[in-house]
Amino acid sequence: MPDLVLASSSQYRQQQLASLGYRFRIATPDIDERPLPSETPRAIAQRVATMKARVVAQKFPKYVVIGSDQTGVCNGQLLVKPNVFETAQDMLLSFRGQSVCFFTAVSVLDPSGKTLCDVVKTEVQFRDFTKREVNAYLTLDQPWDCAGAIKSEAHGPLLFKSVRSEDPTAIVGLPLIRTSEFLRECGINPLELVDAKTLQNTTEREPE
Template sequence: MLPLLLASSSPYRRELLARLQLPFDWAAPDIDERRLDEEPAVELVKRLALEKAQALASTHNCHLIIGSDQVAVLGEQILGKPHTFDKACEQLLAASGNHVTFLTGLALLNSSTGQHQVDCVPFTVNMRELDLPRIERYLHTEQPYDCAGSFKAEGLGVSLFQSTHGVDATSLVGLPLIRLVDMLLKEGVAIP
């Protein structure tokens, strides 16, 4: 089996990948993550997932490289990482009582052959009605400023949900393990 490399600096993705009990390394890819003009959100996350994997291929030329990217979509608006308290408040107020769809792009690149698999896994969260005091309490407690949509589903953020819908809950955290296992199996990886 070729060694696995996660093209991400995300501790959330590393924790998820560790569930598969396969040895892996990780490295942060350096790519431009800006959206192209009028690029659909699904195409954006697929493109960025593959570009992250490709960015590490020259320095890791005999690896299976996993790339992933995620955006949250509210209506037609893409919600990125808020980075600040004020932006996170704005995102959560807009999401209150609505559904937010998380689109997670996933790529698996065999850097020795150049062959790759790419997909997008959606997951929808129906948000509770949220008022500003509740949002502020949540943000001060969990500080999810590095998370698309302004909450951590693997933490207290789940208290903001009314319901969820999707085929793979791990996609909500940023690495859809069910789809990744499919991709790894196609590359001949034996999953414990």
């Protein structure tokens, strides 16, 4: 089974990938993530994810490399990381009753140079929450490093009314359904690592 590298310093993506049993190294890509003129949020995510994978692949040419990126947009405005409380508060208050779209891209590059890439769209409808609720959420999650100040893996869903996506894991930062599909094409599947003895013990167990 090929070796795997995650081209990301994001602890959230690392936790996601590890949760499915993947064994991988971590490498931080050093790239310019600023959007190009007139570039759409979807295109930004796809380009940056692929750039991350390609830059790290230069250091790990014999590895399968995963790059990922996420952008968000509300009312035509590209979302950024707030960095401080006041900016995060203003962002979230502007989301009340609004629909926010997140575009999460994954790019998988194998040692032959083949690239598999896709972008998953997630639409989040926010409810009409109060300023006090926003302040409480920010105190709990401190989402200064998250685009749009949303930590969907923590208390963020308390502000949601609904979520629409073909991959519910994408909003966290890495679309696991599409990622695992691409990794299987590259010969990496955690389910293949389960040894025969464990499988036998499981299948022979009497149902309760």
